[in-house]
Amino acid sequence: MTPELAPHRLELLRQIVRTLSRVGIMWTPGTLSETTFRQMLLDTQATARSLNVEVQVFEASKVDDFDAAFLAMVKERIDGVIVPVNPMFGVQRSRIIEQAMRHKLPAIHEWRGFVQVGALISYGADVMDVYRRAAGLVEKIVKGAKPADLPVEKPTKLEMAINLKSATALGLAIPDAILKQADAVIQ
Numbered sequence: 001m002t003p004e005l006a007p008h009r010l011e012l013l014r015q016i017v018r019t020l021s022r023v024g025i026m027w028t029p030g031t032l033s034e035t036t037f038r039q040m041l042l043d044t045q046a047t048a049r050s051l052n053v054e055v056q057v058f059e060a061s062k063v064d065d066f067d068a069a070f071l072a073m074v075k076e077r078i079d080g081v082i083v084p085v086n087p088m089f090g091v092q093r094s095r096i097i098e099q100a101m102r103h104k105l106p107a108i109h110e111w112r113g114f115v116q117v118g119a120l121i122s123y124g125a126d127v128m129d130v131y132r133r134a135a136g137l138v139e140k141i142v143k144g145a146k147p148a149d150l151p152v153e154k155p156t157k158l159e160m161a162i163n164l165k166s167a168t169a170l171g172l173a174i175p176d177a178i179l180k181q182a183d184a185v186i187q
Contacts, residue, residue: 003032003036003037003039003040003084004040004043005110005123005124005158006025006040006043006044006082006084007043007044007046007047008047008123009082009108009110009123010023010044010047010048010051010053010055010082011047011051012108012121012123012160012178013080013082013106013108013121014051014053014080015175015177015178016106016120016121016167016172016174016175016178017079017080017106017172019079020051020053020079020080021052021053021054021079022053022054022056022076022077022078022079023048023053023054023055023056023078023079023080023081023082024055024056024057024058024073024076024078024080024081024082024105025041025044025055025056025057025058025081025082025084026058026060026069026081026082026083026084026089026096027057027058027059027060027084028059028060028061028086028088028089029059029061031084031086031087032084040084041055041057044082056076056078058072058073058078060088062088063088063092063095066092066095066096066099067099070099070100070102070103070105073103073105074103074105078105079105079106080105080106080107080108081100081105081106081107081108082107082108083096083100083107083108083109083110083114084110085109085110085111085124090111090113093109093113093114093117093119094117094118096114097114097117097118097119098118100119100120101118101166101169101170104170104171106120106121106170106172107119107120107121108120108121108122108123109121109122109124110122110123110124110125111124111125111127112127112159112161112183112184113127115161115162115163115166115184115186116161116163116186118163118165118166119163119166120162120163120166120167120170120172121160121161121162121163122159122160122161123158123159123160124155124158124159125155125157125158125159126155126157126158126159126183129155129156129157130155133153133156137150137153159183159184160178160181160182160183160184161182161183161184161185161186162174162178162179162182162184162185162186163186164185164186164187165186165187
């Protein structure tokens with residue numbers, strides 16, 4: 001997971017949704033440490049201020065909270081949503097995407113897999129690269145390395161994916177500059 005990319009996700013969403021003035025962050029407490037979440041939120045709020053965008057957190061601790069979270073976003077006139085990755089969101093990605101599309105809320109996710117099933121955009125770690133690198137760490141452990149001696153590694157390869165069909169359904173035109181940066185454009 002790359003919570004430090006949340007400010008950049010906000011910037012991308014703002015480039016796509018030119019009228020973005022209020023963004024929601026869908027959140028499940030406990031996914032990250034409280035310290036990491038607070039830092040992500042502070043960094044995102046700093047970026048939001050520079051873009052003249054307000055940030056609001058919407059909690060979804062369980063699947064039954066999704067409907068209420070999206071209805072609250074609509075009530076608060078949220079213009080776009082940042083959906084950080086967490087296990088529950090991954091399993092329920094179709095339901096989250098369906099809610100975002102139903103409420104005409106452009107959403108940015110962390111992984112390409114969300115875009116492949118209908119999300120507007122993703123920006124985050126290249127999951128296959130993460131898995132390959134994890135396999136290298138497993139190999140070192142199998143060969144006798146102590147896990148505690150291995151460094152914690154952050155993703156080194158990031159990717160962006162865009163779903164043009166979803167953009168059209170939301171009435172959005174993806175700027176050429178973003179299309180050129182995308183690693184995958186799904187028609």
